[in-house]
Amino acid sequence: MQGQMQQLAIAGSGPSTWKALILLIFGIGGFFANPVSSRAALEVATLHPMVTDLAREVGGSHVIVFPLMNPGEDIHNFRPSSADMVKARSADILLASGKGLELYLPRLKKTLSGSTRVIEAGNAVRSVKLSAKDALFACCPEHAAGSIDPHWWHSISGMKRAAAYVAREFGKIDPANKEAFAFNAKTWGKQLDKLETWAKREISKIPRSKRYLVTAHAAFGYFCRDFGFRSIPIAGPSEGNVSSKYLAIAIGEIRKNSVPVAFPEVNANPRALDSIIKTVGIRKGKALIADGSASSASTYKAFMEHNIKVIVSGLAVGS
Amino acid sequence: MLIVVAFFALAWFPLQHLTGKSANADPPQDQHQAAPSQVEAGFTIRMISSHPLKNVYLDHLGKRLLTIKDPGNEAEIERTLNGIIITEQEVEFWIEAELKNVPKSGERPAIQLEMIREGLENTPISVTIWGQSGESRIETNAMIFLPAISN
Numbered sequence: 001m002q003g004q005m006q007q008l009a010i011a012g013s014g015p016s017t018w019k020a021l022i023l024l025i026f027g028i029g030g031f032f033a034n035p036v037s038s039r040a041a042l043e044v045a046t047l048h049p050m051v052t053d054l055a056r057e058v059g060g061s062h063v064i065v066f067p068l069m070n071p072g073e074d075i076h077n078f079r080p081s082s083a084d085m086v087k088a089r090s091a092d093i094l095l096a097s098g099k100g101l102e103l104y105l106p107r108l109k110k111t112l113s114g115s116t117r118v119i120e121a122g123n124a125v126r127s128v129k130l131s132a133k134d135a136l137f138a139c140c141p142e143h144a145a146g147s148i149d150p151h152w153w154h155s156i157s158g159m160k161r162a163a164a165y166v167a168r169e170f171g172k173i174d175p176a177n178k179e180a181f182a183f184n185a186k187t188w189g190k191q192l193d194k195l196e197t198w199a200k201r202e203i204s205k206i207p208r209s210k211r212y213l214v215t216a217h218a219a220f221g222y223f224c225r226d227f228g229f230r231s232i233p234i235a236g237p238s239e240g241n242v243s244s245k246y247l248a249i250a251i252g253e254i255r256k257n258s259v260p261v262a263f264p265e266v267n268a269n270p271r272a273l274d275s276i277i278k279t280v281g282i283r284k285g286k287a288l289i290a291d292g293s294a295s296s297a298s299t300y301k302a303f304m305e306h307n308i309k310v311i312v313s314g315l316a317v318g319s
Numbered sequence: 320m321l322i323v324v325a326f327f328a329l330a331w332f333p334l335q336h337l338t339g340k341s342a343n344a345d346p347p348q349d350q351h352q353a354a355p356s357q358v359e360a361g362f363t364i365r366m367i368s369s370h371p372l373k374n375v376y377l378d379h380l381g382k383r384l385l386t387i388k389d390p391g392n393e394a395e396i397e398r399t400l401n402g403i404i405i406t407e408q409e410v411e412f413w414i415e416a417e418l419k420n421v422p423k424s425g426e427r428p429a430i431q432l433e434m435i436r437e438g439l440e441n442t443p444i445s446v447t448i449w450g451q452s453g454e455s456r457i458e459t460n461a462m463i464f465l466p467a468i469s470n
Contacts (some may be wrong), residue, residue, distance in 0.1 A: 035394040205381030
């Protein structure tokens with residue numbers, strides 16, 4: 001009997017038992033070492049392609065991003081569908097561009113449950129006001145009435161500030177990953193610094209007296225502020241809205257400053273710009289991405305690089 | 320009657336000049352004036368760096384104007400440049416500089432760039448460009464506003 005008991009004891013302490021015991025010890029230890037690491041990733045629904053990229057860069061592996069607007073869609077005509085509303089309501093965070101871009105946002109907020117937090121990334125960026133004249137060339141009358149230019153993503157330093165702001169807001173909702181969000185924002189910030197240095201070096205090829213940006217609508221206020229350009233928009237949301245008086249002013253500015261080129265925009269009606277180009281006899285440049293939404297440039301870096309290269313190729317000495 | 324009309328006529332033009340108004344108001348002054356004329360000019364450029372330099376490059380409108388490699392222990396670097404196109408007021412350079420050593424934490428490197436326009440040797444203009452603490456590379460643009468040569 002004693003021998004049998006001994007045999008049973010030996011069998012009970014065999015290799016598989018030890019393995020199970022070791023796994024159990026590590027499992028319990030792992031849980032106590034990081035009790036919230038098992039929290040599911042934050043679900044972030046986004047309302048603009050550039051904000052989608054921001055969320056991915058800052059959130060990293062700690063977020064799952066659901067873009068409600070895809071690159072290439074028209075940001076001024078976008079309205080969330082019923083399926084979009086379902087996604088928004090079930091998300092932890094609804095990340096908007098802000099500064100009044102999403103005219104539907106106040107109505108959308110009312111339909112959300114209390115557990116969905118709305119963050120407007122543009123809140124971190126110092127606003128550019130639309131002048132009374134440029135307001136006529138704004139993307140839509142509602143934006144002109146608000147007199148704040150909503151196209152803040154044209155500012156690289158602004159995007160860096162927005163990244164730091166969004167990281168702090170993510171950290172409030174997911175405190176366990178607060179440092180990870182801050183680290184990601186800082187890392188991306190360094191890449192944005194390099195992008196800005198490159199942009200400034202490229203733009204230094206354009207004489208300051210030639211830094212005029214003739215475009216379809218007044219979307220480049222932040223770009224002009226940061227890089228020392230003057231914006232000359234041509235048309236508003238529809239050609240009928242712009243008076244001949246202001247078109248004459250735009251033509252006068254182009255002639256007075258010997259502006260050599262006008263830039264059409266992706267997703268914009270080129271007719272008004274084409275007629276100005278023909279009237280004044282200037283070159284037509286390649287198309288700029290004004291609204292941050294183009295299927296060919298789904299990341300922020302690709303978007304800014306595209307625009308800088310187009311502008312420099314149109315205006316630099318020798319172009 | 321004629322005396323009254325003459326009086327108003329004599330008063331009208333000086334008053335208009337003093338108030339700055341005219342019958343057709345010009346639009347408000349803007350940062351960009353009418354396209355200024357461009358001239359070519361020669362400059363002496365002097366650089367004083369807070370930290371020893373490994374190399375310095377100076378570009379203007381995308382063209383490399385100056386390359387200085389391993390200037391040694393020169394405290395001041397002076398070079399002459401000709402044929403720079405400037406507007407009447409300003410010239411912009413792009414500067415890249417690499418320091419021999421990484422600055423200590425909390426120390427920001429600086430380079431003073433002084434420009435002396437040919438014919439205006441008694442009115443040098445300088446600008447200071449700053450690097451970042453902990454980085455041995457400085458890359459930035461520098462605007463220099465120049466005094467005009469009076470004829």
